[in-house]
Amino acid sequence: MATEAHGAEGGGLVFHPMDQFIVKPLFGGDAIGLFTITNVTLWMGIAIVAIVALMVLGTARRATIPNRTQSVAELAYVFVYKMVEDVAGKDAVGFFPYVMTLFMFIVFANFLGLLPMSFTTTSHFAVTVVLAMLVFLTVTIVGFAKNGAKFLGLFWVKSAPLPLRPVLAIIELISYFVRPVSHSIRLAGNVMAGHAVIKVFAGFAAIATISPVSVLAITAMYGLEVLVAFIQAYVFTILTCVYLKDALHPSH
Amino acid sequence: MATETHAADAAQGASAPGMPQLDFSNWGNQIFWLMITLIVIYFVLSRIALPRIAAVLAERQGTISNDIATAEELKAKAVDAEAAYNQALADARIEAQRIIAEAKAEIKADLAQATADADAQIAVKAAEGEKKIAEIRAGALEAVQAVAADTAAEIVAAMGGKADEKAIGSAVADRMKG
Numbered sequence: 001m002a003t004e005a006h007g008a009e010g011g012g013l014v015f016h017p018m019d020q021f022i023v024k025p026l027f028g029g030d031a032i033g034l035f036t037i038t039n040v041t042l043w044m045g046i047a048i049v050a051i052v053a054l055m056v057l058g059t060a061r062r063a064t065i066p067n068r069t070q071s072v073a074e075l076a077y078v079f080v081y082k083m084v085e086d087v088a089g090k091d092a093v094g095f096f097p098y099v100m101t102l103f104m105f106i107v108f109a110n111f112l113g114l115l116p117m118s119f120t121t122t123s124h125f126a127v128t129v130v131l132a133m134l135v136f137l138t139v140t141i142v143g144f145a146k147n148g149a150k151f152l153g154l155f156w157v158k159s160a161p162l163p164l165r166p167v168l169a170i171i172e173l174i175s176y177f178v179r180p181v182s183h184s185i186r187l188a189g190n191v192m193a194g195h196a197v198i199k200v201f202a203g204f205a206a207i208a209t210i211s212p213v214s215v216l217a218i219t220a221m222y223g224l225e226v227l228v229a230f231i232q233a234y235v236f237t238i239l240t241c242v243y244l245k246d247a248l249h250p251s252h
Numbered sequence: 253m254a255t256e257t258h259a260a261d262a263a264q265g266a267s268a269p270g271m272p273q274l275d276f277s278n279w280g281n282q283i284f285w286l287m288i289t290l291i292v293i294y295f296v297l298s299r300i301a302l303p304r305i306a307a308v309l310a311e312r313q314g315t316i317s318n319d320i321a322t323a324e325e326l327k328a329k330a331v332d333a334e335a336a337y338n339q340a341l342a343d344a345r346i347e348a349q350r351i352i353a354e355a356k357a358e359i360k361a362d363l364a365q366a367t368a369d370a371d372a373q374i375a376v377k378a379a380e381g382e383k384k385i386a387e388i389r390a391g392a393l394e395a396v397q398a399v400a401a402d403t404a405a406e407i408v409a410a411m412g413g414k415a416d417e418k419a420i421g422s423a424v425a426d427r428m429k430g
Contacts (some may be wrong), residue, residue: 021272023282032278040282044289051293055301062308064315070308077305097298105293125273126282134290192273 017199021123021192039119047108047121055104076104080237087241088248095244098138102131103237110191110229114222122232123192125184132184135240143247154250183239190232194225393428400424 025036032038055076058069066074080100084092106122113120121127143151155172157165198221205214401417401424408420 018271023272023275023278032281034280034284036281038278038281038285040278041285044285048289048292048296052296055305056296059301059304059308062304062311064308064312066308073301074305074309077302077309097294097302100297100302101290101294104297105290121282121286123273124282126279127286130283130286188273192271 015200015203017196017203020119020195020199023124040121040124043109043112043119043121047105047112050108050112051104076100083238084241084244087238088244092241092244092248095138099237099240099244102135102240103233106131106187106236107230107233110233111226113191113195114225114229120191120195123188123195125188128184128188129180131187131236132180135183135243136180139243139247142244143250146248147250151247151250154246158251179243183236187232187236190228194221194228197221198225397424397428400428 023032023038023040025032025038026042027037029036054069055073058073061067061070063070077100080103081093081096084096084099088095109120109122109127112118113123143154147153155169155176157168157172160168198218201214201217201221205211205218207214401420404420404424405417408414
């Protein structure tokens with residue numbers, strides 16, 4: 001019975017849109033321990049190699065007139081540097097390498113995930129929650145270290161009328177703790193949803209009559225995903241800068 | 253058959269909850285590799301890539317501002333050169349005016365000198381001429397007197413008279429005066 005059911009499923013339309021997200025050990029075995037080398041390890045390693053290729057090998061010539069690769073590396077540098085400086089303030093440039101690390105990892109993980117047959121590390125909550133918690137902890141620790149108890153002024157809206165302030169304080173407190181949740185789910189959710197939708201359309205491509213539509217839809221979705229891959233990295237980074245500004249200048 | 257089904261079931265069981273993301277059994281593994289990745293990227297960026305790019309950008313900024321400064325300097329030099337050229341041109345013009353005026357004055361002086369010389373020579377020549385004319389005139393008067401006396405003596409002789417030479421001379425002189 002069970003076998004037959006499976007056979008029937010295999011012959012018709014089979015959607016496994018979420019199978020692309022399964023974490024698998026690369027060198028056999030089923031169990032995934034803490035140090036098991038998996039496809040996560042592989043694609044994070046590829047991200048490191050790509051980042052080194054762009055940011056280190058691409059700038060190895062240190063040319064005053066840059067070639068294309070060096071231009072892209074400089075563009076990324078200036079893009080994130082300006083973001084940190086403009087959004088978080090001049091005194092936040094000390095956090096620039098940290099923010100740059102987050103941005104480069106997310107943008108490369110997102111774009112590498114767009115390669116066919118690849119594994120998208122940023123589609124996993126395990127990854128994005130850690131990234132968001134890193135930002136949350138950094139902001140909280142830096143906020144208290146730099147401003148002491150004054151950091152709590154972030155929740156006490158001085159510009160609001162006095163009776164409203166306790167209510168606003170509760171809302172601000174909740175929104176502060178929701179930040180890492182939204183921060184992480186926004187990134188993983190966007191990336192996962194897009195990839196899953198592409199897989200669903202790919203499943204429809206097996207039916208001859210609607211396969212042209214399906215292929216068109218995949219193309220369109222892929223274009224959108226290229227956009228999303230960059231925009232989500234940008235959003236994550238700029239929100240990090242906004243939170244850093246809160247930590248450095250907690251007054252509203 | 254049954255084992256295969258079981259295996260498939262088991263495989264599906266792993267991903268069956270729909271979202272592999274919510275399979276918490278591999279979170280530790282992912283977090284471990286993520287931390288390693290982030291640390292590696294952080295050190296590569298903060299130790300090598302970012303200082304290098306910052307240096308390249310600063311150097312480029314320096315080169316650009318240097319070039320602009322050099323260009324400004326050259327421009328100032330060109331302006332100076334133009335001013336010097338104009339000055340030289342004005343000087344030359346003034347010099348030329350001076351030389352022209354000098355030459356004019358010299359020529360005028362020469363001309364005046366030559367005119368004066370010529371006038372003097374003309375005056376001398378004219379005086380000489382006048383003197384000669386006076387001499388000739390005087391000579392002519394004497395000759396006329398002599399001829400008149402001779403003629404008068406001849407006429408008196410022809411008329412049979414005996415002319416006194418003194419009387420004839422005084423008579424001729426009287427007539428010529430009258």
